[in-house]
Amino acid sequence: MTPGRRSSTFTRLLRHGFTDPSAAERLLDGPELAPVRDDPVLLEALGATADPDLALHGLVRLLEAQDGPTAHRELLDTLIAAKPLRDRLLGVLGASAALTDHLARHPADWQALVMYEPQDLHPGLMEFERGLAGATDPVSLRVAYRRCLLSIAARDVCGTTDVAETAAELADLATATLRTALAIAQAHAPEDAAACRLAVIAMGKCGGHELNYVSDVDVIFVAEATEATTEAKALTSATRLASHLMRICSETTVEGSIWPVDANLRPEGRNGPLVRTLSSHLAYYQRWAKTWEFQALLKARPVAGDADLGQAYIDALEPMVWTAAERDNFVPDVQKMRRRVVENIPASEIERELKLGPGGLRDVEFAVQLLQLVHGRTDQSLRSGTTLDALQALAAGGYVGREDAARLDEAYRFLRSMEHRIQLYRLRRTHLVPVAEEDQRRLGRSLGLRTDPAAELIREWKRHTGVVRRLHEKLFYRPLLDAVAQLAPGEARLSLEAARARLVALGYADPAAALRHLEALASGVTRKAAIQRTLLPVLLGWFADSADPDAGLLNFRKVSDALGKTPWYLRLLRDEGAAAENLARVLSAGRLAPDLLMRAPEAVALLGDGDGTGMRGAGLAPRERAPLEQEILAAVGRAENAEQAVTAARGVRRRELFRTAAADIVGSYGTETSPAEADQGALVDRVGAAVSDLTAATLAGTLRAVVREGWGETLPTRFAMIGMGRFGGHELGYGSDADVVFVHEPQDGVDEHEAAAAANKVVAEMRRLLQLPSADPPLLIDADLRPEGKSGPLVRTLKAYEAYYRRWSLVWESQALLRAEPVAGDEDLGRRFTALIDPLRYPRHGLAEDAVREIRRLKARMESERLPRGADPKLHTKLGPGGLSDVEWTVQLFQLRHGWDHPGLRTTRTREALSAAREAGLLSAEEAEILDEAWVLATRVRNAVMLVRGRAGDTFPTEPRELSAVGRYLGYGAGHAGDMLDAYRRTTRRARTVVEELFYGDGT
Structure with missing residues (x-):
């Protein structure tokens, strides 16, 4: 070869993907390829393979092995003339060193790739049985098996079959091999064959028609006696046949092995008898089988031996498989088993584990199988042993979202393709992604990646495992699954005919109306109705676990009618963590939250995971004040006028009130919550802070x-709003007014009259806008705590406040200022107002005795004059003994008397001040705990009344269903309202005893 030609060939070889062009040149210049070395077709075909160097080397080996010049020339001529053969043969040579070795040992087997008929494109079991028909011993069976495997691999690497078809062909070839091996064993021992009926049941991937190139073939053997033999003799004969079959397939010969036949999935595993009768199998599964054994049976399929016996085995065990989900702890057991698999992977391999590792093939299979077993009890369309077919059925039935199913399908196909091509190279059983770059390059090219095959392979692999990992967590640990599994079989998928009895049993007061709602939601053949039929049996139980199941179902229908055409709604309830249970709790807990939701149905999205972690109600986490205010101000900025602006601000407030109410309800049920969320005081603090921040942000937007x-x-004037009372204390409830005082200060050069007029106009307009008719909970501005009360001006300058407080301030005003805190408007002006009032509310020398007596007199007067006529004082949360006023006035007396000496008392928050008083030694830890418990309980009752009735109230409702709903919110089951009232009286009575000592005695 001339230097110029060599240089040209060298460049062409590099361009066609050869990594060792020098060695390739030598092979091309050898005598084997002399007739075709200049044919561009050959070089193009080699360059299209996974490993052109490996393909060229294998081709030379195959040519060298041909029996004489005629056979050599026939192969070359066919190779150049027939593109299908060329692509198949070179494709195999470039992807599988093991099959290249086979061809070198059996050089005539390349002719198995010549055929290009329809049955050759997609052969079935019959074609493979014909391909193995001449095998009469283990060695010839291995040769015939590899010849058939050669044709499967050729179609695979050329793309004639996809990964699912390839896996099905491998399973059919395994079936034909088991049948042939059994025939060889029976021919070797005809007396055993005559003594028994033996059936071979394929399990695992072979049973599911999704086998790998190299995999254990899992089987179970079942036998029965023939008429001429006893059961004992039949089992002995069947065991000999089964053992011989296993040796034929598993043992290594001069032609290697086929694959191990693994019977360890049989009852009792390797400790149990290899062969059992059908009745013995049934007895074991009825009494002793574990959850995983039923999961394994999902893929059981008779493949060899006595067909009638094999089918009888499937028919007998199938009902057990599809009722396995009713076993105690079925779903947690399956989930635990999957976690154990991951935990047992060696640390050195987990990052390379394609099958068992996180995001691997087993994650897809376990998720699909768990969904099948739970929902397949009532939906026979899900009863497939093939993963991808089952996944498609789950999507069609609405159990998995179409988009999620498509992503899982794509990822599973890619990962299975990787697994196939890794195993095909050496025909070794492995699921580890190779680490050598040359192996990654060949693997990437075999999957069609060409630019930078190794890097692209790793990138695509990580992308698909990430998808699988996320969706596995979403589907496999879906809380709805366990709830569905616990339903009785007739309840697992809603049947309108059987619904009435279930509704009555669950406590629905109007089952006829409930049935109408169910029919509207779940009847029909739409995908929406199919998903509803899956959701509703569980939802009905959750609604029933409330004080008003009928209201819960009615509200669910209203929300579903409003959002039924929104694609994410039902998907959210089905897929996203605890969204469905959260919604059921919220819709059946009273009027406030459902009313808010009906005004903004899209807020249902808040009930999901939110952050994708799977944590219960993560979307309900309260928002910080700053982003909340930014959103409202942005909405106000987009509005055309003030009325539209306030409407926009109200829309944000409505959504955020729902978020807070829903979080309160979900947290109050105490299910799967963290200790902080389950703590009653923490729930109260969260509601108070959230509603107060929301009110402040809404006022800022209105301003x-x-x-x-x-x-x-x-x-023209600086303007600030000062929160007072519960508002200033970050303790607002759902129905609280916003107590405020207004302060302004003229801008430089602005006349005081002009500034005052502007400030008063701002206040009047804000109040007008916030009082416009609306279906939202009202936000009323109450300015009665200003100097001189209702008789005084609405707005004063900072100087006017200073003059008033210096000359006229009364002790009750100092007490009211304890909870004053700027909430909106000019921040600097708010800070200066706070500095002005600090000496009044935290006096340097404490309180004079006459001031203490005045506070006690005012408290006694309030108790006697303000309690509503006919109200039970012991159940009044605000003014009753041991209620809110008792605790707050006691704490505030501590603040007025000792706030100067103990800075911890200088807070607007009641519970913080109480804690600071305890730390300062002003009361005992027990006294502080008693007062705190009473204050938290009274606040919880007020919040509960608003949530249940949709309007504020300071005492327990009298209507039984409403009282029961308040009880559920406070943690009392049905029929325990009396216990709740007794507990309230007991708690407040203890608190009143402490108040008598600390407030009216000498304790403070």
Whole structure:
């Protein structure tokens, strides 16, 4: 070869993907390829293989092995003339060193790739049985098996079959091999064959028609006696035949082995008899089988031996498989088993484990099988042993979202293709991604990756495992699964005919109306109705676990009607963590949350995982004040006028009130919550902070809207709102008014009268806008805590406040200022107001005795004059003994008397101040705990009344269903309302005893 030609060939070889072009040149210049070395077709075909160097070397070996010049020339001529053969043969040579070795030992077997008929494209069991028909011993069976395997691999690497078809062909070839091996064993021992009926049941991937190139073939053997023999003799004969069959397939010969036949999935595993009768199998599965054994039977399929006996085995055990989900702890057991598999992977291999590792093939298979076993009890369309077919059926039935199913399908196909090509190279059983770059390059090219095959392979592998891992967590640990599994078989998929009895049993007061709702939700053949039929049996139970199941179902129908055409709604309930249970709890807990949701149905999305972690109600976590205010101000900025701006602000408030109410309800049920969330005080603090922040943000948005419409961007006077009472204390309830005082200070150069007029106009317009008719919970501004109360001006300047407090301030006003905190408007002005009032609320020398007596007199007067006529004082949460006022006035007396000496008392929050008083030694830990418990309980009752009735109230409702709903919120089951009232009286009575000592005695 001339230097110029050599240089040209060298470049072409590099371009066609050869990594060792020098060696390739030598092979091309050898005598074996002399007739075709200049044919560009050959080089193009080699360059299309997974490993052109390996393919070229294998081709030379195959040519060298041909029996004489005629056979050599026939192979070359056919190779160049017939593209299908060329692609198949070179494709195999470039992907499988093991099959290349086979061809070198059996050089005529390349002719098995010549055929290109329809049955050759997609052969079935009959074609493989014909391919193995001449095998009469283990060695000839291995040769025939490899010849058939050669044709499967050729179709695979050329793309004639996809990965699912390839796996099915491998399973059919395994079936034909088991049948042939059994025939050889029976021919070797005809007396044993005559003494028994033996059936071979394929399990695992062979049973599921999704076998790998190299895999154990899992089987179970079942036998029966013939008429001429006893059962004992039949089992002995069947065991000899089964053992011989296993040796034929598993033992290594001069032609290697086929694959191990593994019978360890049989009853009792390797400790149990290899062969049992059908009745023995049944007895074991009825009494002793574990959960995983029923999961394994999902793929059982008779493949060899006595067909009638094999089918009888499947028919007898299938009902057990599809009722396995009713076993105690079925879903947790399956989930635990999957976790054990991952935990047992060696640390050095887990990152390379394609099958068993996180995001691997087993994650897809376990998720699909768990969904099948739970829902397949009532839906026979799900009863497939093939993973991809089952996944498609789950998507069609609405059990898995179409998009999720498509992503899982794509990922599973890619991972199975990787597994196939890894095993095909050496025909070794492995699931580890290779680490050598040359192996990754060959593997990547075999999957069609060409630019940078090794890097692209790893990138695609990681991408698909990430998808599988996320969706496995989403589907496999779906809380709805366990709930569905625990239903009785007739309840697992809603049947309208059987629904009435279930509704009555669950406590629905109006089953006829409930049936109408169910029919509207679940009848029909739409995908929406199919998903509803899956969801509703569980939802009905959750609704029934409330004080008003009928209201819960009615509200669910209203939400579903509003969101029925929204694609994410039912998907959210089916797929996303605890969304369905959260919704059921919220819709049946009272009026407030459902009413808010009906006004903004899209807020259902808040009930899901939110952050994708699977944590219960993560979307219900309260939002911080700053982003909340930014959202409202942005909405106000987009509005055309002040009224539209306030409507937009109300929309945000409505959604956030729902978020807070839903989180409160979900947390109050105490299911799967963290200890902090289950703590009653923490729930109260979270509601108070969330509602107070939301109110402040809404007022800030309303202020911005008023200023922008009346004055543009700048008001003639600085303006601030000071929160008072529960608002200033971050303790607002759902129905609380916003107690505020207004302060302003003229801008430089602005006349005081003009500034005052502007400030008063702002206040009047804000109050008008917030009082416009709306279906939302009202937000009322109450300014009665200002100096001189209702008789005083609505707005004062900072100087006017200073003059008033210096000359006229009364002790009750100092007490009211204990909870004053800026909430909106000019921040600097708010801080200066706070500095102005600090000496009044935390006096340097404490309180004089006459001031203490005045506070006690005011408290006694309030108790006697403000309690509503006819109300039971002992159950009034605000004014009753041991209620909110008792605790708050006691704490506030501590603050007025000792706030100067103990900085921890300088807080607007009641519970913080109580804790600080305890740390300062002003009361005992027991006294502080008693007061805190009473305050938290009274606040919880007020919140519960608002959630249940949809309107504020300071005492327990009298209507039985409402009282029961308040009880459920407070943790009392049905029929325990009396216990709840007794506990409230007991708690507040203890608190009143402490108040008598600390507030009216000398304790403070």
